[in-house]
Amino acid sequence: DTAVSQTPKYLVTQMGNDKSIKCEQNLGHDTMYWYKQDSKKFLKIMFSYNNKELIINETVPNRFSPKSPDKAHLNLHINSLELGDSAVYFCASSHPGLRDNEQFFGPGTRLTVL
Amino acid sequence: SQQGEEDPQALSIQEGENATMNCSYKTSINNLQWYRQNSGRGLVHLILIRSNEREKHSGRLRVTLDTSKKSSSLLITASRAADTASYFCATDAGGYALNFGKGTSLLVTP
Numbered sequence: 001d002t003a004v005s006q007t008p009k010y011l012v013t014q015m016g017n018d019k020s021i022k023c024e025q026n027l028g029h030d031t032m033y034w035y036k037q038d039s040k041k042f043l044k045i046m047f048s049y050n051n052k053e054l055i056i057n058e059t060v061p062n063r064f065s066p067k068s069p070d071k072a073h074l075n076l077h078i079n080s081l082e083l084g085d086s087a088v089y090f091c092a093s094s095h096p097g098l099r100d101n102e103q104f105f106g107p108g109t110r111l112t113v114l
Numbered sequence: 115s116q117q118g119e120e121d122p123q124a125l126s127i128q129e130g131e132n133a134t135m136n137c138s139y140k141t142s143i144n145n146l147q148w149y150r151q152n153s154g155r156g157l158v159h160l161i162l163i164r165s166n167e168r169e170k171h172s173g174r175l176r177v178t179l180d181t182s183k184k185s186s187s188l189l190i191t192a193s194r195a196a197d198t199a200s201y202f203c204a205t206d207a208g209g210y211a212l213n214f215g216k217g218t219s220l221l222v223t224p
Contacts, residue, residue, distance in 0.1 A: 004156075031210055033210070033211055035211075035214075040216065041151075041200060041216060041217050041219075042214070042216050042217075043157075043202065043214040043217075044214070045211035045212070045213075048210045048211050050210065055210055056209070056210055056211050090156055090157070092157075094210075096210055100144070100145050100147075100162050100164065100206065101144075101145070101206050101210070101212070102147065102159050102162060103147075103157075103159065103204075103212060104159070105149075105156035105157040105158070106156050107155060107156045108154075108155070108156050
């Protein structure tokens with residue numbers, strides 16, 4: 001009955017590879033997010049989707065491409081991985097307008113690029 | 115863009131003591147939220163205070179908001195070892211995403 005789930009939890013890969021992270025929420029929320037947390041624990045928004053439509057796209061390299069097949073899923077595909085992509089990636093969901101945009105986070109995916 | 119700044123960056127106290135963390139932000143907000151992150155885990159929502167509120171309580175948590183100073187504080191009373199975690203403030207400026215600060219690492223020793 002996990003509210004926001006992500007797979008995989010850990011991802012270790014070589015530079016130049018392409019990888020995907022999947023996220024699913026069963027809360028019925030309309031809005032989903034990808035955040036990146038760096039080694040200093042700073043958490044920054046990358047993308048936000050509302051009802052499968054992209055509404056926020058922060059300054060993120062175009063090697064990162066989010067995809068939302070339906071409003072319960074938001075996947076993140078990363079091409080040509082670089083060392084600097086190593087971080088923890090968190091998926092989150094919310095229903096802005098309800099509960100003042102309280103966000104529910106997944107457990108995170110720790111990406112290590114070698 | 116980064117919005118919140120927590121202070122202190124790290125805090126170490128003994129069980130039973132109170133822990134106070136502060137957060138400053140830069141622009142107008144709809145609400146301010148506090149989250150906890152245990153090591154290796156996702157963030158968990160603790161408490162939310164709206165821009166027209168000045169103080170809010172939830173169990174051992176007390177949060178204050180001063181919009182004139184653009185600052186907030188989180189007080190955890192009678193701390194326990196299980197409170198050891200990182201605490202983040204996040205501001206909602208009316209968009210969709212939250213702007214998070216860098217967090218305060220709290221260590222509560224028995």
